[in-house]
Amino acid sequence: xxxxxxxxxxxxxxxxxxxxxxxxxxxxxxxxxxxxxxxxxxxxxxxxxxxxxxxxxxxxxxxxxxxxxxxxxxxxxxxxxxxxxxxxxxxxxxxxxxxxxxxxxxxxxxxxxxxxxxxxxxxxxxxxxxxxxxxxxxxxxxxxxxxxxxxxxxxxxxxxxxxxxxxxxxxxxxxxxxxxxxxxxxxxxxxxxxxxxxxxxxxxxxxxxxxxxxxxxxxxx
Amino acid sequence: xxxxxxxxxxxxxxxxxxxxxxxxxxxxxxxxxxxxxxxxxxxxxxxxxxxxxxxxxxxxxxxxxxxxxxxxxxxxxxxxxxxxxxxxxxxxxxxxxxxxxxxxxxxxxxxxxxxxxxxxxxxxxxxxxxxxxxxxxxxxxxxxxxxxxxxxxxxxxxxxxxxxxxxxxxxxxxxxxxxxxxxxxxxxxxxxxxxxxxxxxxxxxxxxxxxxxxxxxxxxx
Amino acid sequence: xxxxxxxxxxxxxxxxxxxxxxxxxxxxxxxxxxxxxxxxxxxxxxxxxxxxxxxxxxxxxxxxxxxxxxxxxxxxxxxxxxxxxxxxxxxxxxxxxxxxxxxxxxxxxxxxxxxxxxxxxxxxxxxxxxxxxxxxxxxxxxxxxxxxxxxxxxxxxxxxxxxxxxxxxxxxxxxxxxxxxxxxxxxxxxxxxxxxxxxxxxxxxxxxxxxxxxxxxxxxx
Amino acid sequence: xxxxxxxxxxxxxxxxxxxxxxxxxxxxxxxxxxxxxxxxxxxxxxxxxxxxxxxxxxxxxxxxxxxxxxxxxxxxxxxxxxxxxxxxxxxxxxxxxxxxxxxxxxxxxxxxxxxxxxxxxxxxxxxxxxxxxxxxxxxxxxxxxxxxxxxxxxxxxxxxxxxxxxxxxxxxxxxxxxxxxxxxxxxxxxxxxxxxxxxxxxxxxxxxxxxxxxxxxxxxx
DNA sequence: GATGAATGAGGCTTCATTCAT
DNA sequence: CATGAATGAAGCCTCATTCAT
Numbered sequence: 048x049x050x051x052x053x054x055x056x057x058x059x060x061x062x063x064x065x066x067x068x069x070x071x072x073x074x075x076x077x078x079x080x081x082x083x084x085x086x087x088x089x090x091x092x093x094x095x096x097x098x099x100x101x102x103x104x105x106x107x108x109x110x111x112x113x114x115x116x117x118x119x120x121x122x123x124x125x126x127x128x129x130x131x132x133x134x135x136x137x138x139x140x141x142x143x144x145x146x147x148x149x150x151x152x153x154x155x156x157x158x159x160x161x162x163x164x165x166x167x168x169x170x171x172x173x174x175x176x177x178x179x180x181x182x183x184x185x186x187x188x189x190x191x192x193x194x195x196x197x198x199x200x201x202x203x204x205x206x207x208x209x210x211x212x213x214x215x216x217x218x219x220x221x222x223x224x225x226x227x228x229x230x231x232x233x234x235x236x237x238x239x240x241x242x243x244x245x246x247x248x249x250x251x252x253x254x255x256x257x258x259x260x261x262x263x264x265x266x267x268x
Numbered sequence: 269x270x271x272x273x274x275x276x277x278x279x280x281x282x283x284x285x286x287x288x289x290x291x292x293x294x295x296x297x298x299x300x301x302x303x304x305x306x307x308x309x310x311x312x313x314x315x316x317x318x319x320x321x322x323x324x325x326x327x328x329x330x331x332x333x334x335x336x337x338x339x340x341x342x343x344x345x346x347x348x349x350x351x352x353x354x355x356x357x358x359x360x361x362x363x364x365x366x367x368x369x370x371x372x373x374x375x376x377x378x379x380x381x382x383x384x385x386x387x388x389x390x391x392x393x394x395x396x397x398x399x400x401x402x403x404x405x406x407x408x409x410x411x412x413x414x415x416x417x418x419x420x421x422x423x424x425x426x427x428x429x430x431x432x433x434x435x436x437x438x439x440x441x442x443x444x445x446x447x448x449x450x451x452x453x454x455x456x457x458x459x460x461x462x463x464x465x466x467x468x469x470x471x472x473x474x475x476x477x478x479x480x481x482x483x484x485x486x487x488x489x
Numbered sequence: 490x491x492x493x494x495x496x497x498x499x500x501x502x503x504x505x506x507x508x509x510x511x512x513x514x515x516x517x518x519x520x521x522x523x524x525x526x527x528x529x530x531x532x533x534x535x536x537x538x539x540x541x542x543x544x545x546x547x548x549x550x551x552x553x554x555x556x557x558x559x560x561x562x563x564x565x566x567x568x569x570x571x572x573x574x575x576x577x578x579x580x581x582x583x584x585x586x587x588x589x590x591x592x593x594x595x596x597x598x599x600x601x602x603x604x605x606x607x608x609x610x611x612x613x614x615x616x617x618x619x620x621x622x623x624x625x626x627x628x629x630x631x632x633x634x635x636x637x638x639x640x641x642x643x644x645x646x647x648x649x650x651x652x653x654x655x656x657x658x659x660x661x662x663x664x665x666x667x668x669x670x671x672x673x674x675x676x677x678x679x680x681x682x683x684x685x686x687x688x689x690x691x692x693x694x695x696x697x698x699x700x701x702x703x704x705x706x707x708x709x710x
Numbered sequence: 711x712x713x714x715x716x717x718x719x720x721x722x723x724x725x726x727x728x729x730x731x732x733x734x735x736x737x738x739x740x741x742x743x744x745x746x747x748x749x750x751x752x753x754x755x756x757x758x759x760x761x762x763x764x765x766x767x768x769x770x771x772x773x774x775x776x777x778x779x780x781x782x783x784x785x786x787x788x789x790x791x792x793x794x795x796x797x798x799x800x801x802x803x804x805x806x807x808x809x810x811x812x813x814x815x816x817x818x819x820x821x822x823x824x825x826x827x828x829x830x831x832x833x834x835x836x837x838x839x840x841x842x843x844x845x846x847x848x849x850x851x852x853x854x855x856x857x858x859x860x861x862x863x864x865x866x867x868x869x870x871x872x873x874x875x876x877x878x879x880x881x882x883x884x885x886x887x888x889x890x891x892x893x894x895x896x897x898x899x900x901x902x903x904x905x906x907x908x909x910x911x912x913x914x915x916x917x918x919x920x921x922x923x924x925x926x927x928x929x930x931x
Numbered sequence: 932g933a934t935g936a937a938t939g940a941g942g943c944t945t946c947a948t949t950c951a952t
Numbered sequence: 953c954a955t956g957a958a959t960g961a962a963g964c965c966t967c968a969t970t971c972a973t
Contacts, residue, residue, distance in 0.1 A: 264485035
């Protein structure tokens, strides 16, 4: 199984009070809990209002602390979004890799990837929303260059599978794999803008709906 | 022919000094030209960096004037983006309406709408990019509520056509028209992120590529 | 005459509103006047309280404007102190060079340099004070590396002259020129801490007093 | 022998938990050791980066504890620097007094004072550096007014000796004792900026070098 | 003694906007 | 029309300090 390489720039000891020895037993876990809570709050806000439009004060207010206190947990506003995105990328890439590792035929692999992607829509709604809305802004920052590298890896997974499917006579030959990948990718992620779980169709249903259209089109054959 | 209702909040007298007639004849035309030039510069910047990340000074710098001077032409930064988006919406809706007015069969109508949309990718690249990236932020402002209304109108055009196509036995029956519309819509607009005219495939080619996939899927039949 | 190379990192168009064409005639001069006024106010404060302890609000208050308004004139707090120091360095180095250009014997050259230095105590009191008190902090910043380069140039002027004086049999042979230079230099500049013009002795008197001690010591011969 | 009056504002019970007696015997001594260690670390940092630029976290990091933990040892950041400076002042004044107590002739007394001062350059490098660089800032605080009083005392020691030397026909008559003192003082202390023990000349050598210049000047007689 | 979390004040800077000239 | 100066609100971040555990 191929190793997957997404890691945030500041993964590892992310707390500012990093240098000191730990005191009690479960304190690290507790600290981590607090952190994760804050990250989740921030993620919601970033998703709702956008990264730039969300102020650190918004986040702190939501957490019931002062904005300066956030800096006990994070180096910067950027490091928060970093954590959100890195966590999403790590999970999605592992899941993609797991599909590839099953060594199915290309059609089933693509279906698997599509299901993984749609499946992440609910648990990673906030991260995906940030990705969709603020990618343009975030990619301009050095700190997030690792995300671009990950995206390249992902693209290779899909494009290779699509190409194999064409060689195997499963997919139409007149499709550009890269173009097709991008369309599939964007169509899935952009659904985060309007998809609301609990609204008639769940993520699985959405995936199946999409697979039908993607594989066979909207025409009645 | 149905009337189309997109209008910017500040259409009409857009220049602040709008009421007072200036001396020479062509001065209004000249002013209008200058305005449009500024709008175009701003659109490029908004597309490149995002609405929020673009400062009025960025725009002024690009135009070779000081930021304060922009306010002789526009009421606010918002009014600039308003003009950009309203102009795009007006054109696309007219074009959509023109397709509908041809009264073709649903399949050809959908194809026509798709071609119109892809066709707007190049001339309205900046506006569409802003729409894609900053929609989440802009929709929160009262001033842009008219855009949401327009989007509802557009949705109706597509969904009605898709439904008719199903009834006419042209499109598969097991698809949700609204869901299908959204997927088509998103797939097209999101292409603005990576589509670059002059790069192998032009907008027309892209449209045909997509129509194939949309109608018949990626499977080899 | 040798050219002297001190220039601030951001010399040239220092105003933020740099890109635009200038309007009226004397406006540039007027703008420059305002700038210089602000720089002078800032210099006084930096000298009095130290660079770090002086807030931009302190400066703005002194000028009767809001702190944000300072940024219409300067890029940053650093750029203000830069301007102060660069201006001082430029003047002192020109003056030093002028002494060297007179090609006097080493003893008179040293005397000339000493007089120039003491002579700058009054007109450049603030800059020298900042130099003395905040050098340690400022030299840590890349932006001020040019000051270190200038200091090297100055050191060469003095050390060369002292060495020549030794060769010419004017100065004691058992002195380390570099060490001697540093002592002279520091003794002069550090006087800025207690020297107040109008208090009995002026800068010229101080220079003569120091020259006596420096050349012949405090012993009665 | 005259009593010397330097005492820090918070000398005496310096530990916050000072009143309560702890269990074991050596614990007080141990605590004191820990304290002194922390003070030394802080002194190094203050000297290197300046008092204001050094954060309590810098100090804590260096000590391998968290910044809040420093407050078990010290009341405040100020109290740390207080301890550093008070300790230096106490020692130097005792040493000065010891020279005076020897009742030598003025010339030898001055030589003795100079040697004492240069001799403190190495053991009290950090304190002297802080004094030189941060004096301007610290003197503005009430808590350090005792330092100014001490400086007055010191000035008296030197100026009196210089005056006696003039009366005794040892020193030139045309020098202002106060001015001369200041120059000598500044020349010595300021050497802390570039003096590095182990670099060719040690503190003693430096003292002798300076004594030559101070007594007889740089001229060859 | 130390940790970890938080406070509260304040620092530098940005930026859309206004307006007299 | 444009400039140049300023406003005022807000943004991100820092830091000495406190305190319950």
